[in-house]
Amino acid sequence: MKVDILAIGAHPDDVELGCGGTIAKLISEGRTVAVIDLTEGELGTRGTNITRAQEAAEASSILKISARENLKMKDGFLLNNEEHQLKIVKMIRKYQPNIVLGNAVEDRHPDHGKAAKLISDACFLSGLIKIETEHDGMPQDAWRPKQVFHYIQWKNLEPDFVVDISDFMDVKLQACMAYKTQFYDPKSDEPMTPIATKDFQESLTYRAQDLGRLSGVQFAEGFTTERLLALKNFDGIIL
Known part of the structure; x- marks a missing residue:
């Protein structure tokens, strides 16, 4: 099942928060996208791995992704080792994406930075024919993806480029809010967490709006790259 883009996240909701608008836009343009969650997010303070799986399914439906799988690695204890690398290699070879989107290279949650390196290493290893x-x-x-891009998460990292998601901000927010146990709900009696606050919910909009301000659009999502990008032409640039 070949797809154009494979988005990978350490936890269910990472992909929606980091690049949900970009995914929705790509799919609207006819691109195919699959999502791989490395863990079930079982250490999350709120909700359970069961509710998280249900929420991921709802978010997937909202974004209209082609497929979603969970590798059930250990939440909070991701390791960049042969076992985990090969699990991702199998997914890369299964879906044969041209582009992989992965976790932020540096972030508040230690799993995010670990996942970023794990994903990058797996993308390289997947292209080695002697790994069976x-x-x-x-x-x-x-199979080796042509590009590996990392979305931005909690920390305000400097993006190497941004994607205009002005027409897809509402879809991104809907997909994020599908994770009802994780985010702001004034009626919830579960413990408060940094991502369950009203401020965090509002930050999804104002951070995308700020990247849009800097790039001349209404809303944008930022990415970092592992190598220098070459433009085929100027057609995709918003002038």
Whole structure:
């Protein structure tokens, strides 16, 4: 099942928060997108791994992604080792994306930075023909994505480029708020967390608005790159 873009997150909701608007835009343009969650987010203060899975399914429906899988790695204790690398390699070879979107290279949650390096290493290893993997009993071909981009999460990292999501901000917010147990709910009696505050919910809009201000659009999402980007032409630039 080949897709154009494979978005990977350490926890269910990472992808929606970091690049939900970009995903919605790409899909509206006819691109195919699959999502891989590395953990079930089972250490989250609010909700459970069961409610998180239900919320991820609802968010997936809102974004209209083609497929979503959870690798069930250990939340809070991600390791960049052979076992975890090969799990991601199998997903990359299964979906054969041209572009991979991964966690922020540096962030408040230690899993995010760990996942960023784990994803990057797996993307490289996936292209090595002497690493043999199987899926459903069938050998997989080597596959290396052409680009690996990292979305921005809690920390205000300096983006290498932004994507205009002005027409898809509402979809992004709907997908994020599908995680009802995780985010602001004045009626909830669960413990308060930094991401469950009203300020965090509002930050989704004003941070995208600020990147839009800096780039001349209404709303934008920022990404960092692992290598220098070359433009084919100037057609995609908003002037």
